[in-house]
Amino acid sequence: MLTHADFLPLPYTPDLTEAGVEFALRSLAYSYERDGRSPYGRLRRMAANVSVELAFRRYLTQENIPFDVKASTPFKDRERFDVILNGQRCDIK
Numbered sequence: 874m875l876t877h878a879d880f881l882p883l884p885y886t887p888d889l890t891e892a893g894v895e896f897a898l899r900s901l902a903y904s905y906e907r908d909g910r911s912p913y914g915r916l917r918r919m920a921a922n923v924s925v926e927l928a929f930r931r932y933l934t935q936e937n938i939p940f941d942v943k944a945s946t947p948f949k950d951r952e953r954f955d956v957i958l959n960g961q962r963c964d965i966k
Contacts, residue, residue: 883928893924926965930956 897919901912910918933940933956941957956963 881932883925883932885924885928889924889927889931890920892927893920893922896920896923922965926956929963929965933958 894916897916900919901916930940930942938958943955943957943962956965
């Protein structure tokens with residue numbers, strides 16, 4: 874069972890939001906609609922996901938934790954990259 878101690882609080886700065894929004898705007902034409910969500914909802918979700926992943930990468934770098942970044946599989950977003958820790962892809966939420 875997860876506890877509060879299992880979660881890692883990540884510092885969050887405005888530049889992460891800017892990067893997430895930039896990614897979402899570039900990717901909007903390549904994304905598809907799920908569950909009838911609006912384009913606004915897709916943009917918001919994409920921007921949030923990218924921002925958090927960037928915050929995680931920043932944390933790993935600051936803590937000198939080795940990681941790789943690899944392109945996602947072809948059937949996913951073409952511009953998406955995943956963090957690889959110890960050979961395992963991380964799906965950051």
